[in-house]
Amino acid sequence: MTPRCSTSCGGRASTTDPTTPGPSPRDPHTTLAGCDRILILGRTGSGKTTLARQLAAALGVPHVELDALYFGPDLSRAPLDVLRERTAGAIAAERWVTDGNKRVVRDLVWPRADTVVWLDYPAWVSLRRLARRARSRTVALRTEAKRTGRRSGLPKQLLAAARGVLTALRSHRGQRREYPRLYARPENAHLAVARLRSPRATRRWLARVTEAAPPRDHGG
Numbered sequence: 001m002t003p004r005c006s007t008s009c010g011g012r013a014s015t016t017d018p019t020t021p022g023p024s025p026r027d028p029h030t031t032l033a034g035c036d037r038i039l040i041l042g043r044t045g046s047g048k049t050t051l052a053r054q055l056a057a058a059l060g061v062p063h064v065e066l067d068a069l070y071f072g073p074d075l076s077r078a079p080l081d082v083l084r085e086r087t088a089g090a091i092a093a094e095r096w097v098t099d100g101n102k103r104v105v106r107d108l109v110w111p112r113a114d115t116v117v118w119l120d121y122p123a124w125v126s127l128r129r130l131a132r133r134a135r136s137r138t139v140a141l142r143t144e145a146k147r148t149g150r151r152s153g154l155p156k157q158l159l160a161a162a163r164g165v166l167t168a169l170r171s172h173r174g175q176r177r178e179y180p181r182l183y184a185r186p187e188n189a190h191l192a193v194a195r196l197r198s199p200r201a202t203r204r205w206l207a208r209v210t211e212a213a214p215p216r217d218h219g220g
Contacts, residue, residue: 042119048099058210066100
Protein backbone atom coordinates (compact mmCIF):
# COMPACT_ATOMS: atom_id res chain seq x y z
CA MET A 1 0.00 0.00 0.00
CA THR A 2 1.33 3.43 -0.93
CA PRO A 3 1.62 5.63 2.16
CA ARG A 4 -0.25 8.92 2.20
CA CYS A 5 2.04 10.44 4.79
CA SER A 6 5.78 10.64 4.36
CA THR A 7 7.67 11.26 7.57
CA SER A 8 11.22 12.34 8.19
CA CYS A 9 13.78 11.66 10.90
CA GLY A 10 16.74 13.85 10.13
CA GLY A 11 15.75 14.03 6.50
CA ARG A 12 14.96 10.37 5.72
CA ALA A 13 11.52 9.26 4.62
CA SER A 14 9.82 6.49 6.56
CA THR A 15 6.73 4.47 5.68
CA THR A 16 6.62 2.56 8.97
CA ASP A 17 6.31 5.45 11.43
CA PRO A 18 3.21 4.97 13.61
CA THR A 19 2.03 8.46 12.71
CA THR A 20 1.68 7.46 9.04
CA PRO A 21 -2.01 7.30 8.02
CA GLY A 22 -3.47 5.57 4.94
CA PRO A 23 -2.87 5.89 1.19
CA SER A 24 -2.59 9.09 -0.87
CA PRO A 25 -1.14 9.93 -4.30
CA ARG A 26 0.85 12.85 -2.87
CA ASP A 27 4.19 12.67 -1.06
CA PRO A 28 5.11 16.10 0.33
CA HIS A 29 8.38 14.80 1.72
CA THR A 30 9.84 14.52 -1.77
CA THR A 31 7.71 16.85 -3.89
CA LEU A 32 4.97 19.44 -3.52
CA ALA A 33 3.33 18.43 -6.79
CA GLY A 34 -0.41 18.59 -6.19
CA CYS A 35 0.05 20.41 -2.89
CA ASP A 36 -1.80 23.71 -3.24
CA ARG A 37 -2.87 24.61 0.31
CA ILE A 38 -0.10 23.90 2.78
CA LEU A 39 -0.39 24.18 6.56
CA ILE A 40 2.76 24.46 8.67
CA LEU A 41 2.38 23.09 12.21
CA GLY A 42 4.77 23.04 15.15
CA ARG A 43 5.14 24.20 18.73
CA THR A 44 5.79 27.81 19.68
CA GLY A 45 9.29 28.86 18.64
CA SER A 46 9.75 26.09 16.06
CA GLY A 47 9.95 28.55 13.17
CA LYS A 48 6.56 27.93 11.56
CA THR A 49 6.10 31.47 10.29
CA THR A 50 9.63 31.77 8.94
CA LEU A 51 9.29 28.52 7.00
CA ALA A 52 5.84 29.48 5.74
CA ARG A 53 7.17 32.78 4.40
CA GLN A 54 10.11 31.09 2.71
CA LEU A 55 7.97 28.38 1.17
CA ALA A 56 5.28 30.78 -0.03
CA ALA A 57 7.91 33.02 -1.63
CA ALA A 58 9.57 30.07 -3.36
CA LEU A 59 6.26 28.79 -4.71
CA GLY A 60 4.88 32.22 -5.59
CA VAL A 61 1.70 31.79 -3.53
CA PRO A 62 0.21 33.90 -0.71
CA HIS A 63 1.35 33.47 2.88
CA VAL A 64 -1.43 33.55 5.48
CA GLU A 65 -0.13 34.09 9.02
CA LEU A 66 -2.91 33.08 11.40
CA ASP A 67 -1.34 34.92 14.35
CA ALA A 68 -1.50 38.16 12.38
CA LEU A 69 -5.27 37.67 12.12
CA TYR A 70 -5.53 37.05 15.86
CA PHE A 71 -3.27 39.63 17.45
CA GLY A 72 -3.70 43.38 17.14
CA PRO A 73 -1.70 46.35 18.49
CA ASP A 74 -0.04 45.81 21.88
CA LEU A 75 -0.84 42.07 21.74
CA SER A 76 -4.59 42.69 21.90
CA ARG A 77 -6.68 39.77 20.68
CA ALA A 78 -9.49 39.76 18.17
CA PRO A 79 -12.87 38.41 19.33
CA LEU A 80 -13.53 34.82 18.30
CA ASP A 81 -16.15 35.67 15.70
CA VAL A 82 -13.83 38.23 14.12
CA LEU A 83 -10.93 35.77 14.06
CA ARG A 84 -13.05 33.08 12.40
CA GLU A 85 -14.37 35.53 9.82
CA ARG A 86 -10.85 36.75 9.02
CA THR A 87 -9.53 33.21 8.80
CA ALA A 88 -12.30 32.01 6.49
CA GLY A 89 -11.66 34.91 4.15
CA ALA A 90 -7.88 34.45 4.19
CA ILE A 91 -8.01 30.76 3.24
CA ALA A 92 -10.70 31.08 0.59
CA ALA A 93 -8.06 31.22 -2.18
CA GLU A 94 -7.09 28.07 -4.07
CA ARG A 95 -3.37 28.28 -3.26
CA TRP A 96 -1.59 29.39 -0.09
CA VAL A 97 0.82 28.52 2.68
CA THR A 98 -0.36 29.16 6.22
CA ASP A 99 1.02 28.55 9.69
CA GLY A 100 -0.59 28.17 13.09
CA ASN A 101 -1.96 25.69 15.61
CA LYS A 102 -5.06 27.50 16.84
CA ARG A 103 -7.78 25.04 17.81
CA VAL A 104 -10.55 27.63 17.47
CA VAL A 105 -10.09 27.79 13.70
CA ARG A 106 -8.91 24.21 13.08
CA ASP A 107 -12.35 23.25 11.75
CA LEU A 108 -11.92 25.97 9.11
CA VAL A 109 -8.28 25.48 8.16
CA TRP A 110 -7.77 21.72 8.15
CA PRO A 111 -10.64 20.89 5.73
CA ARG A 112 -9.32 23.52 3.29
CA ALA A 113 -5.68 22.42 3.52
CA ASP A 114 -4.45 19.50 1.45
CA THR A 115 -0.94 19.23 2.95
CA VAL A 116 0.56 19.46 6.44
CA VAL A 117 4.23 20.08 7.20
CA TRP A 118 4.79 19.21 10.86
CA LEU A 119 7.90 20.69 12.50
CA ASP A 120 8.31 18.13 15.27
CA TYR A 121 11.56 19.34 16.81
CA PRO A 122 13.07 18.60 20.23
CA ALA A 123 11.84 21.00 22.92
CA TRP A 124 15.27 22.59 23.36
CA VAL A 125 15.15 23.92 19.78
CA SER A 126 12.02 25.94 20.49
CA LEU A 127 13.28 27.15 23.87
CA ARG A 128 16.57 28.34 22.40
CA ARG A 129 14.79 30.19 19.63
CA LEU A 130 12.34 31.77 22.06
CA ALA A 131 15.22 32.99 24.22
CA ARG A 132 16.95 34.47 21.18
CA ARG A 133 13.72 36.16 20.07
CA ALA A 134 13.09 37.63 23.52
CA ARG A 135 16.66 38.95 23.75
CA SER A 136 16.40 40.60 20.34
CA ARG A 137 13.08 42.26 21.15
CA THR A 138 14.34 43.46 24.52
CA VAL A 139 17.34 45.14 22.93
CA ALA A 140 15.12 46.77 20.31
CA LEU A 141 12.73 48.09 22.96
CA ARG A 142 15.53 49.54 25.06
CA THR A 143 17.06 51.20 22.01
CA GLU A 144 13.72 52.71 21.06
CA ALA A 145 13.16 53.94 24.62
CA LYS A 146 16.51 55.71 24.64
CA ARG A 147 15.80 57.32 21.30
CA THR A 148 12.28 58.54 22.07
CA GLY A 149 12.35 58.90 25.85
CA ARG A 150 9.18 56.83 26.08
CA ARG A 151 8.58 53.83 28.27
CA SER A 152 10.07 50.79 26.56
CA GLY A 153 7.28 48.33 27.19
CA LEU A 154 9.85 45.92 28.55
CA PRO A 155 7.61 44.39 31.27
CA LYS A 156 5.02 43.44 28.66
CA GLN A 157 7.74 41.97 26.45
CA LEU A 158 9.12 39.88 29.32
CA LEU A 159 5.63 38.63 30.12
CA ALA A 160 5.07 37.64 26.49
CA ALA A 161 8.41 35.79 26.47
CA ALA A 162 7.49 33.89 29.63
CA ARG A 163 4.16 32.90 28.13
CA GLY A 164 5.92 31.68 25.00
CA VAL A 165 8.22 29.42 27.02
CA LEU A 166 5.32 27.95 28.99
CA THR A 167 3.33 27.37 25.80
CA ALA A 168 6.26 25.59 24.17
CA LEU A 169 6.76 23.32 27.19
CA ARG A 170 3.06 22.47 27.46
CA SER A 171 2.66 21.75 23.76
CA HIS A 172 5.74 19.55 23.33
CA ARG A 173 4.30 16.23 24.51
CA GLY A 174 0.73 17.26 23.77
CA GLN A 175 1.31 17.69 20.06
CA ARG A 176 3.17 14.40 19.77
CA ARG A 177 0.18 12.62 21.29
CA GLU A 178 -2.57 14.60 19.62
CA TYR A 179 -1.43 15.18 16.06
CA PRO A 180 -0.98 11.53 14.99
CA ARG A 181 -4.50 10.80 16.24
CA LEU A 182 -5.86 13.77 14.32
CA TYR A 183 -4.09 12.76 11.11
CA ALA A 184 -5.63 9.29 11.38
CA ARG A 185 -9.21 10.54 11.61
CA PRO A 186 -11.39 9.89 8.52
CA GLU A 187 -12.20 13.60 8.13
CA ASN A 188 -8.47 14.31 7.76
CA ALA A 189 -7.75 11.52 5.28
CA HIS A 190 -7.31 14.11 2.52
CA LEU A 191 -4.20 15.55 4.21
CA ALA A 192 -0.75 14.48 3.08
CA VAL A 193 1.71 14.92 5.95
CA ALA A 194 5.47 15.50 6.05
CA ARG A 195 6.97 15.24 9.54
CA LEU A 196 10.33 17.00 9.93
CA ARG A 197 12.36 16.24 13.03
CA SER A 198 15.10 18.88 13.04
CA PRO A 199 15.93 22.31 11.59
CA ARG A 200 18.59 20.67 9.39
CA ALA A 201 16.04 18.22 7.99
CA THR A 202 13.73 21.14 7.29
CA ARG A 203 16.42 23.10 5.44
CA ARG A 204 17.18 20.08 3.27
CA TRP A 205 13.49 19.47 2.67
CA LEU A 206 12.88 23.09 1.65
CA ALA A 207 15.76 23.02 -0.81
CA ARG A 208 14.57 19.72 -2.25
CA VAL A 209 10.90 20.57 -2.75
CA THR A 210 11.46 24.09 -4.08
CA GLU A 211 14.43 23.43 -6.36
CA ALA A 212 12.33 22.15 -9.25
CA ALA A 213 9.12 23.98 -8.39
CA PRO A 214 8.50 26.91 -10.76
CA PRO A 215 7.00 30.01 -9.08
CA ARG A 216 3.26 30.29 -9.61
CA ASP A 217 1.14 33.38 -9.91
CA HIS A 218 -0.78 34.47 -6.83
CA GLY A 219 -4.47 34.05 -7.06
CA GLY A 220 -7.43 31.96 -6.23
